[in-house]
Amino acid sequence: xxxxxxxxxxxxxxxxxxxxxxxxxxxxxxxxxxxxxxxxxxxxxxxxxxxxxxxxxxxxxxxxxxxxxxxxxxxxxxxxxxxxxxxxxxxxxxxxxxxxxxxxxxxxxxxxxxxxxxxxxxxxxxxxxxxxxxxxxxxxxxxxxxxxxxxxxxxxxxxxxxxxxxxxxxxxxxxxxxxxxxxxxxxxxxxxxxxxxxxxxxxxxxxxxxxxxxxxxxxxxxxxxxxxxxxxxxxxxxxxxxxxxxxxxxxxxxxx
Amino acid sequence: xxxxxxxxxxxxxxxxxxxxxxxxxxxxxxxxxxxxxxxxxxxxxxxxxxxxxxxxxxxxxxxxxxxxxxxxxxxxxxxxxxxxxxxxxxxxxxxxxxxxxxxxxxxxxxxxxxxxxxxxxxxxxxxxxxxxxxxxxxxxxxxxxxxxxxxxxxxxxxxxxxxxxxxxxxxxxxxxxxxxxxxxxxxxxxxxxxxxxxxxxxxxxxxxxxxxxxxxxxxxxxxxxxxxxxxxxxxxxxxxxxxxxxxxxxxxxxxxxxxxxxxxxxxxxxxxxxxxxxxxxxxxxxxxxxxxxxxxxxxxxxxxxxxxxxxxxxxxxxxxxxxxxxxxxxxxxxxxxxxxxxxxxxxxxxxxxxxxxxxx
Ligand SMILES: Nc1ncnc2c1ncn2[C@@H]1O[C@H](COP(=O)(O)OP(=O)(O)OP(=O)(O)O)[C@@H](O)[C@H]1O
Ligand SMILES: [Mg+2]
Numbered sequence: 290x291x292x293x294x295x296x297x298x299x300x301x302x303x304x305x306x307x308x309x310x311x312x313x314x315x316x317x318x319x320x321x322x323x324x325x326x327x328x329x330x331x332x333x334x335x336x337x338x339x340x341x342x343x344x345x346x347x348x349x350x351x352x353x354x355x356x357x358x359x360x361x362x363x364x365x366x367x368x369x370x371x372x373x374x375x376x377x378x379x380x381x382x383x384x385x386x387x388x389x390x391x392x393x394x395x396x397x398x399x400x401x402x403x404x405x406x407x408x409x410x411x412x413x414x415x416x417x418x419x420x421x422x423x424x425x426x427x428x429x430x431x432x433x434x435x436x437x438x439x440x441x442x443x444x445x446x447x448x449x450x451x452x453x454x455x456x457x458x459x460x461x462x463x464x465x466x467x468x469x470x471x472x473x474x475x476x477x478x479x480x481x482x483x484x485x486x487x488x489x490x491x492x493x494x495x496x497x498x499x500x501x502x503x504x505x506x507x508x509x510x511x512x513x514x515x516x517x518x519x520x521x522x523x524x525x526x527x528x529x530x531x532x533x534x535x536x537x538x539x540x541x542x543x544x545x
Numbered sequence: 546x547x548x549x550x551x552x553x554x555x556x557x558x559x560x561x562x563x564x565x566x567x568x569x570x571x572x573x574x575x576x577x578x579x580x581x582x583x584x585x586x587x588x589x590x591x592x593x594x595x596x597x598x599x600x601x602x603x604x605x606x607x608x609x610x611x612x613x614x615x616x617x618x619x620x621x622x623x624x625x626x627x628x629x630x631x632x633x634x635x636x637x638x639x640x641x642x643x644x645x646x647x648x649x650x651x652x653x654x655x656x657x658x659x660x661x662x663x664x665x666x667x668x669x670x671x672x673x674x675x676x677x678x679x680x681x682x683x684x685x686x687x688x689x690x691x692x693x694x695x696x697x698x699x700x701x702x703x704x705x706x707x708x709x710x711x712x713x714x715x716x717x718x719x720x721x722x723x724x725x726x727x728x729x730x731x732x733x734x735x736x737x738x739x740x741x742x743x744x745x746x747x748x749x750x751x752x753x754x755x756x757x758x759x760x761x762x763x764x765x766x767x768x769x770x771x772x773x774x775x776x777x778x779x780x781x782x783x784x785x786x787x788x789x790x791x792x793x794x795x796x797x798x799x800x801x802x803x804x805x806x807x808x809x810x811x812x813x814x815x816x817x818x819x820x821x822x823x824x825x826x827x828x829x830x831x832x833x834x835x836x837x838x839x840x841x842x843x844x845x846x847x848x849x850x851x852x853x854x855x856x857x858x859x860x861x862x863x864x865x866x867x868x869x870x871x872x873x874x875x876x877x878x879x880x881x882x883x884x885x886x887x888x889x890x891x892x893x894x895x896x897x898x899x900x901x902x903x904x905x
Contacts, residue, residue, distance in 0.1 A: 343786050364788025379786035381779035383846035384772070392776055393787035395769050403770045403797060 292319040293352070294457050294488045295340065295371075300349035302335050309335040311512045313349070317457070320486035322479070324499040327509030327532055333492045334376050336509070337461050341366045341373050354456055364393055370456035374463050376492075378446040386430035387416040390449045419452030420444070439466040444474075451478055458482060459490045464498065476502060496525045508532055515541050567840035567847070567895070571855040578859060582866035594869055610865060612748065618835070618861040619754035620745075620816070622854065623809040625832040626754075626761050627696075627802030629853045632836055633765075634798050635778040635845025636703055636710035640717035641806040641832055644695045645825030646725035648810035652688030653734040653820035655679055656741035666736055670729060681740040688811045689804060695721055696803015703799060704792030718829070726822040735819040745816030753812055757805065762850035774798060778845025834885045835860055842892050859884075 295317050302310040310332040317323050325333050339346040342360035351358050353369055360366045367373075380389050391412050397405040416430055427441055434442055443466050450458050460479075464472045479502050482489050493499050499506060500520065508516040508531040516531040516538045530536040579595060586594040597607045624641045631638045654670035659677035669677045695717055702713035743749070765771035773794050776784040785791050809828075814820040839856025841848025863884070867877045 341786075362788060362790070363786050367788055375786055377782065377786075379780075379783040381776040381783045381787075381846070383775055383779035388772060388776075392772070392784070393789050395772060397769065401768070403773075403794075404764060404768045406767055407769060407772060 293317070294319050294321075294354060295490075296352040297340070298350045300336065300339055300351065301347045302332075302339055302344065303347045308512050310339065313514050315507065315514065317488050317490060319488060320483070321505065322483055322489045322491065322503045324503040324506045325490060325492045325509060326494070326499065326506055326528060330511075331509040331532075332512040333509050334461055335512075337373065337375070337459055337490075337492070341371055341459070343375075367394070367453075370454075371459065372450035372453055372455035372457070373459040374443075374446045374450055374461060376461035376465075378442055380434055380442055380446060382435040383433050385433055386420070386427060386445055386448075387412040389434060389445055390416050390419060390452055415452055416448070419448040440468055440471050443467055444471060447475055447478065455487065457488045457490070459492075461492045462494065463491070464493070464495065472498075496528065499528075500525065510534055513541070517541075566849075568849060568852045568855060571838070571840050571852050571859070575855055575859050575862065578862055578866070582862065582869065585866075585870060589870060592869075594866060610869070612751075614858070614861040614865045615751050615754075616748065617864060618857040619750040620809050620813050621828050621831045621860075622754045622835065622857040623750075623757055623812065624806050624828055625835040625853050625857055626757050626850060627805035628829070628832040629836045629839075629841050629848060629850060630761065630765070630774055630798050631710070631802045632833070632841050632843060633774050633778045633845060633848050634795060635781065636795070636799070637714065637833070637843075638699065638799065638802050639711065639714040639829050640695060640699060640721055641802065641809075642825040642828035642830075643718045643721035643725065644692060644803055644806040645810040645813065645828055646822055647695070647721040647728070648688050648691040648807040649814035649820035649824045650725050650728045650734055650822060651691050652684045652807075652811050653737060653741075653814045654729070655687045656681070656684035656737040657734070658736045658738045661736055669736070670734055678738060681738070681744075684737075684741055685811065689807050692803040692805070692807025692810070693800055694803070696800040696806070697796060699803060700796030700799030704795035722822075725824070728822070731822055733819055733821045734814075737815065737818060741815055742818055743815070745812040745814070750812050750816060753808065757808065758850055758854050761801075762854075765850055770794075770797070775846055778847075780846075831860070834881065834888075837885060837892070838888045840888075840892070842896075843889060844896075 293316050295315070297313055297315045300310060300313040300315070313336060315336075325336070327333050338344045339349070340351060341363055342365060343363050353371070358369065360369065381392060384392065387409070395405075396408040396411045396415075398408040399406040413430070420427065420430070427437065434445060437445070443463065447460070447463055450460070464475050467475060476498065479489060479491065483502075491499070491503060504520055506516070506518045506520065506523065506528055507514055508518070508528065510532065515534075517540070518528065518531070527536070531538070582594040586592050592598055593607065594610070595606060597604050624645070628638050628641060655676065656679070657669035657671070657677045658666055659669070660666055666672065666677060671677070699714050699717050702708050703710045765774065773784065773789050776787070776789060777791055777794060781791060810825065813824065835856040836848065836853045837843060837856070838859050839848065839852035839854070841852060860881075863880065864877060867874070867880070
């Protein structure tokens, strides 16, 4: 029995000539909270898009929850238990909050294939309890989210992951647009996940946040993983040195 | 946890804080336009546009005019229901008018009466093969299949290739018109069976338009199909990342649009008791105009069947109003054009106003 939730081997993504992600070996254990850090364009979001099958990888292997997986698309990844807050949020502006939370996995009253009847009431109720966890202020969840502020939208995207039980949660810069209070709320959600022993991958540029909340830090640079650091064994300046390329870990010497 | 003072996380679900639906604006526009024609009627014609002024007829309203208003837009209205759904996904369908032509020709040739006034109808398309007086189900299935094929090809091109909807459906527009002309080498097809002729007789087009509008109005509001249609038009990337099979859904939406164009073709050819290769020319533009006037946004994601039905009514009122005022048909088209452009400008203005509200 292994308690490794997600493992990648040689994960690679090329966009034409752009080597956005090269040969990434990564693993995360049950209940572990791992930060991914790196400069803009380092390949962090690309890594997320491969795991979640939003894009099809160029090369590499992925194991999830003990099984070798080749997800056909994002829905399969979600159904397997990977919940993701994408950096782009992946929200539909013209839909309201419950519609967005349940997009792609709507609750239905009556199954009729594509014409299944939606259960609006149940979706609204779950939305309220999901949003409760984020503490976001939204004037009316029945309005299209087009008119909401960046922070509110981000909270909606986070509430989406908080509404569903998952084995692995991935958050790509979830607090980038948030105010002090909302950031604190999101950090509380992360702590709750930790208490519930759920695994989390957090992509963040916020060193304090990472040092406060995470167990381990994986550093990406120019599409490659260049360091894998336990929080106890490192400190902020050290991590920055890896991010900027001033330092490279022995294990990854070839990668620099 | 940080406490908030507004109940659960400051969340409210206050129905009074709902935005005004765009349909209300369209309905107001409809009322306004009717009022203008009513006023002009009294000023210029000394007669009422809307109300009954004849002594030999009972009733408050001019029912005959109301019937004409709705009857003359119901066939294109059927097309507009399909086009609305395509536009909501962020696409466009220019092929509907030609699909009407091709479908009318093909369906009608399987609906030929065997005898006319006691003489054998030897001009029936499949007379030699003995394919006359077929049961009504045959032309119906053949006709609807034409729509499904045309719409399905549109959908496959739009969903699975990088060809933009404008070009894909433009191709179908030209191709389907070609099929319509080739089918009988340009000859009109007339003399349908009685059962076929009954489909579009009298007020049947209005009934069919109404039923289809209700059916798809409900589907868009209350089913997963509708939700995904709006989601794709709103943000295709978000839809894809949420696991919606975008390409497959587009095939479904364009197929429905083709199917509804075929329904319109059957009703139209039945109503006219004839099919001609030139049938349905420019219908696609009228259908798009009805949707746009009804508040369906050409950028996708917004609009409704209710809006499109109201848009169709505005169309009908304008045509009837011009006839009522005895104005030339030329003016009709010019005003129609201006209204379409006006509706798009209004939609963009509405979007900008909303966007600026957010920035504040
Ligand atoms: N669809 C694409 N086509 C071509 N190049 C791409 C595509 N997506 C990403 N890239 C490139 O891949 C590289 C990695 O991008 P990625 O979005 O993964 O960076 P990131 O680490 O998430 O950066 P940030 O911190 O800014 O979010 C960048 O150079 C980017 O330009
Ligand atoms: Mg990124």
